[in-house]
Amino acid sequence: MAVVFEALVKNSKDGGWFIELKDTTDGRMVICKDLSEFEKQIQELGEDYGGRVDEVNWISDENLSPQNEQKLRVGMMEYHEKYKDQLDDKKEEEK
Secondary structure, eight states: OOOEEEEEEEEEEEEOOHHHHHHHHHHHHHHHSSSHHHHHHHHHHHGEEEEEEEEEEEEOTTEEEEEHHHHHHHHHHHHHHTTTTHHOOOOOOOO
């Protein structure tokens, strides 16, 4: 069974953004106010599957502002840079 989560990005009332993170296996959903919280929640939800998350489907709400979409992209690039070595090591292990 593949472990798939959905990450729906929406505008928040204060002008920022948040992520509704949903476990598609059992329907659980948590709200993440930033990428740090998203990382924590992915790990916690993933523990139910032995830490294995096969895929995260990213979805932008149709009303997500271009500014918030850009902020999220920049944050994701910073996250990727921060964990680049770990991600590269994991890809090598999977080969």
